[in-house]
Amino acid sequence: MREIKAATIRRKGGPFQIETLSLDEPRPDEVLVRVVAAGMCHTDMVARDQLYDVPLPIVLGHEGSGVVEQVGGGVKKVTVGDHVVLTYMWCGHCKPCLRGDLTYCENFYALNFGGTREDGSTATRDAGGPIHDHFFGQSSFGTFALIHERNVIKVPKDAPLELLGPLGCGIQTGAGAVMNALKVNPGSSFAAFGGGAVGLSAVMAARVAGAAIIIAVDVVPSRLALAMELGATHTVNSRETDPVEAVREITGGGADFTLESSGRPAVLRQAIDALAIRGTCGIVGAPALGTEASFDVNGVMTTGKRIIGIIEGDGKPDLFIPALVALYTQGRFPFDKLVKFYTLEQINQAAEDSEKGGTIKPIIRLESQVEP
Numbered sequence: 001m002r003e004i005k006a007a008t009i010r011r012k013g014g015p016f017q018i019e020t021l022s023l024d025e026p027r028p029d030e031v032l033v034r035v036v037a038a039g040m041c042h043t044d045m046v047a048r049d050q051l052y053d054v055p056l057p058i059v060l061g062h063e064g065s066g067v068v069e070q071v072g073g074g075v076k077k078v079t080v081g082d083h084v085v086l087t088y089m090w091c092g093h094c095k096p097c098l099r100g101d102l103t104y105c106e107n108f109y110a111l112n113f114g115g116t117r118e119d120g121s122t123a124t125r126d127a128g129g130p131i132h133d134h135f136f137g138q139s140s141f142g143t144f145a146l147i148h149e150r151n152v153i154k155v156p157k158d159a160p161l162e163l164l165g166p167l168g169c170g171i172q173t174g175a176g177a178v179m180n181a182l183k184v185n186p187g188s189s190f191a192a193f194g195g196g197a198v199g200l201s202a203v204m205a206a207r208v209a210g211a212a213i214i215i216a217v218d219v220v221p222s223r224l225a226l227a228m229e230l231g232a233t234h235t236v237n238s239r240e241t242d243p244v245e246a247v248r249e250i251t252g253g254g255a256d257f258t259l260e261s262s263g264r265p266a267v268l269r270q271a272i273d274a275l276a277i278r279g280t281c282g283i284v285g286a287p288a289l290g291t292e293a294s295f296d297v298n299g300v301m302t303t304g305k306r307i308i309g310i311i312e313g314d315g316k317p318d319l320f321i322p323a324l325v326a327l328y329t330q331g332r333f334p335f336d337k338l339v340k341f342y343t344l345e346q347i348n349q350a351a352e353d354s355e356k357g358g359t360i361k362p363i364i365r366l367e368s369q370v371e372p
């Protein structure tokens with residue numbers, strides 16, 4: 001058992017509270033990671049605000065990066081001192097997992113939002129009793145995290161570790177949607193509806209994929225300017241211009257691929273309407289559970305359009321995260337331009353800056369919090 005410092009959520013809406021908690025020793029299949037930094041993602045706010053049913057009190061955080069401190073006796077994937085990125089959890093034994101469709105694991109919700117290990121246990125407690133953890137199999141808003149070896153991804157030591165956590169969720173989601181799910185091809189046209197961390201990662205990935213036309217659609221001028229720096233060839237401010245007409249005009253009839261990351265049904269409709277004949281729209285934006293959206297049935301049928309849901313970018317994290325690190329190191333995937341660093345004590349400020357749109361991807365540094 002060891003003492004850790006972590007940010008807990010004790011009631012709906014927060015705030016994050018910095019507390020000293022106890023963390024168990026690793027089980028045979030677990031890895032203890034000294035967390036160096038953890039990105040903050042929209043899903044942390046969804047859990048804080050209870051838009052998804054997540055048990056409280058809980059330690060959130062699901063874009064951790066760190067150094068392996070200790071391994072259980074059965075762990076083969078990593079050793080002490082390895083640099084790792086922590087990603088989402090999958091069960092490994094359901095039909096989708098056996099097919100390799102890890103992000104569509106039948107147990108995905110329980111394992112990532114259930115606040116416990118798969119067997120229902122927790123590893124974290126305070127003087128009053130157990131605290132929920134294992135959020136996305138990691139709960140990385142703490143100085144240490146205990147993780148199953150499955151969702152611990154080894155990364156090269158020459159990459160800046162404090163930057164890499166967001167590759168475990170938000171960045172992997174946008175980049176993977178383009179590269180693995182939509183399979184945007186060289187010479188094609190792509191439009192990102194929504195210019196947050198996911199949408200801008202998609203823009204960078206579309207450039208890597210060789211798309212000839214890359215359009216960013218958002219309402220915040222600074223995000224549109226950043227999109228141009230990251231590889232967009234055109235931007236559309238949808239507060240000033242009808243984005244469907246604009247995308248059709250730029251592409252000469254419609255985009256081959258669109259991606260909806262705002263979570264708004266009206267924007268999803270635009271992303272479908274802006275498609276070319278035989279185009280594909282990917283959905284990655286999460287509205288509240290139960291939200292419905294509408295589209296013109298004949299408009300989709302007679303043009304052969306496809307609409308697909310995408311979770312976490314459809315990748316295999318053990319392969320895809322190191323690939324994104326390599327692209328970053330080569331200067332081809334500059335996701336550091338999305339990032340602003342905060343201390344653990346500034347975590348509520350990070351959440352506020354992200355919700356107001358001033359910070360695209362906050363990263364909470366934890367290393368300075370480690371006790372000597």
Ligand SMILES: [Zn+2]
Nearest residue numbers: 091094097105
């Ligand atoms: Zn599964």
Ligand SMILES: [Zn+2]
Nearest residue numbers: 041043169170
């Ligand atoms: Zn996330």
